[in-house]
Each structure stands twice: as C-alpha cells, then as structure tokens.
Amino acid sequence: MxxxxxxxxxxxxxxxxxxxxxxxxxxxxxxxxxxxxxxxxxxxxxxxxxxxxxxxxxxxxxxxxxxxxxxxxxxxxxxxxxxxxxxxxxxxxxxxxxxxxxxxxxxxxxxxxxxxxxxxxxxxxxxxxxxxxxxxxxxLSDFKKFIEAIPVKKVAYFIWKKPYMVAGSGTFIDELLKLNHFQNHFASKERYPEIVLEKMEEEGNLDLILLSSEPFPFQAEDGYEIAKSATNVQAILVDGEMFSWYGSRLLKALDYFKYLHNSI
Structure with a gap:
C-alpha cells in the first residue's frame, strides 16, 4: 500500500x-x-x-x-x-x-x-x-545561456478571438514568456483576460504581438488586423503547444524558442 x-x-x-x-x-x-x-x-x-x-x-x-x-x-x-x-x-x-x-x-x-x-x-x-x-x-541551463544576450521585449500573447483574449499572470504561458525575455504586457491581469484592441495603444507601447496556434488557430490575416489596431506593432504566429504544453514537450519547446528568437 x-x-x-x-x-x-x-x-x-x-x-x-x-x-x-x-x-x-x-x-x-x-x-x-x-x-x-x-x-x-x-x-x-x-x-x-x-x-x-x-x-x-x-x-x-x-x-x-x-x-x-x-x-x-x-x-x-x-x-x-x-x-x-x-x-x-x-x-x-x-x-x-x-x-x-x-x-x-x-x-x-x-x-x-x-x-x-x-x-x-x-x-x-x-x-x-x-x-x-x-x-x-x-x-534549460543551455537555453538560459542562449537567452542572456537577447534583449527584453514587451509582448502580448493572444490565445482567442471573438472576444480577443490574452495570457495574463498565473499561467504556464506567462512563465515561458518570462523565460524567453518577453515582458508580458498583461501580467497585471490574471489568467486569460478579455481585451479591447483599441485600448492597447493607450496602455503603452508593445514590441511584439504573439498569436498562438491554439486554442484559437490564428492566421496571418489576423495578425494584420491586430497589428493595425496596436499602432502597427509586428505580429507573428507562434506554436501554441510550445508555449502552453508542459511535461516532456518542454524539451522540444526550448529548441523551438531558439529558432523563434533567431527568426524575429
């Protein structure tokens, strides 16, 4: 027993x-x-x-x-x-x-x-x-050495459309954003808050918008719409599994993050 x-x-x-x-x-x-x-x-x-x-x-x-x-x-x-x-x-x-x-x-x-x-x-x-x-x-130790030279960027991580929702604090996504030197624009809000695109400009400048592939499958055209509403900040599509799946997936995610930073 x-x-x-x-x-x-x-x-x-x-x-x-x-x-x-x-x-x-x-x-x-x-x-x-x-x-x-x-x-x-x-x-x-x-x-x-x-x-x-x-x-x-x-x-x-x-x-x-x-x-x-x-x-x-x-x-x-x-x-x-x-x-x-x-x-x-x-x-x-x-x-x-x-x-x-x-x-x-x-x-x-x-x-x-x-x-x-x-x-x-x-x-x-x-x-x-x-x-x-x-x-x-x-x-993880290897990735932390890699990320040392990468400057911090202020980002918003979108997970849903209609209504627009983002990742806030108290989430595994937020943990991995921090690991990647991404400062979460919505870290002051908990969990997965709904947001209004037009208000993002008033809340401060962003460096990058990340559009997740899941749970909502964002496409390139969504990026144009969102970026336009956020003072033309660059919006890129990212693999949602790599930012939100835990367990053994984290090993593949760390390699993916290197690729992501090198392509930004």
Missing part, C-alpha cells in the same frame, strides 16, 4: 501501481507515453494528438471540458489523470465516482519537474522520470 499526494493536496492510496490509465490532458498523455507507459493508457481525449498514432489505438472519451463518463467507466481505469486548469472541478467530482483522480497544477517549471517526479513514483517509472528531468534541466 503506497500513498502519494497530488498537486492540489489530495492524498491517494494505491495497493499496486495503476495499470489502466485514462488521461484527460494532451500534454500529460504525451508525457505518459515518453515515460514508457503506452501499454497502460486506455483512454485519451480527442485533443491528445502526440504521438498521433494513439488516436487510433486508444479509446477517445471526449474532450477536456466535455467527457463521456460512461465510456470512461467501461474502460475500468485504475487512475484518471486531470489538470486543474484543463478540466473543471465538476468533471473531477464526477470522475471520482469511477476511480481515483490525480490532478496536476502546473504554473512554473518547478511544478513541471514535480509532475514528472510524481508520475515516476506512481507508475514505477522513477528512472525514466529522473532521466527526463535531467534532460530538461540540461536543456
């Missing part, structure tokens, strides 16, 4: 390491795969696209905000992996009627290390988890 405490402070007891996993978070599905747990994953969301072949080999149980509880129940999971931001409290409460629900809460890179360590303990993949954390630590 082993006890583990998740990132929202709930203690879980397992007689044995869980063998049947349902994951309701795309980035965490990718991490589970990278830890060597593909055979234990039985259910995923329609947004779990990495690695792509899982969509044809695992049961799709809905999205991150709307799930099919009966499909999950029939999978007879030993554990369901959720995230405080991605999945609602109502979903978690309903899923608890099926089996233990492990909830992650990721705002910082340190939180990310902890999640990987936790998965290593829960699923008896301690060595694999340590290797991933070591790889991430090495890549």
């Amino acid at each position: 082993k006890q583990f405490t998740d990132q929202i402070g709930v203690t879980h007891t397992f007689e044995t390491s869980p063998k049947r996993i349902v994951s309701l978070v795309p980035s965490q599905t990718e991490l589970l795969f990278d830890l060597g747990l593909e055979d234990r994953i039985v259910g995923i969301t329609k947004f779990c696209v990495h690695p792509y072949h899982l969509k044809s080999t695992k049961k799709i149980i809905g999205g991150t905000k709307k799930v099919n509880y009966e499909k999950i129940r029939l999978l007879e999971p030993d554990i369901i992996i959720c995230n405080k931001e991605e999945n609602t409290q109502e979903i978690v409460q309903e899923l608890l009627k099926i089996c233990p629900v492990w909830v992650t809460d990721i705002y910082t890179i340190e939180d990310n290390y902890q999640m990987i360590t936790d998965f290593g303990h829960i699923f008896d993949k301690r060595i694999e988890a340590r290797k991933w954390n070591d790889k991430l630590a090495f890549a």
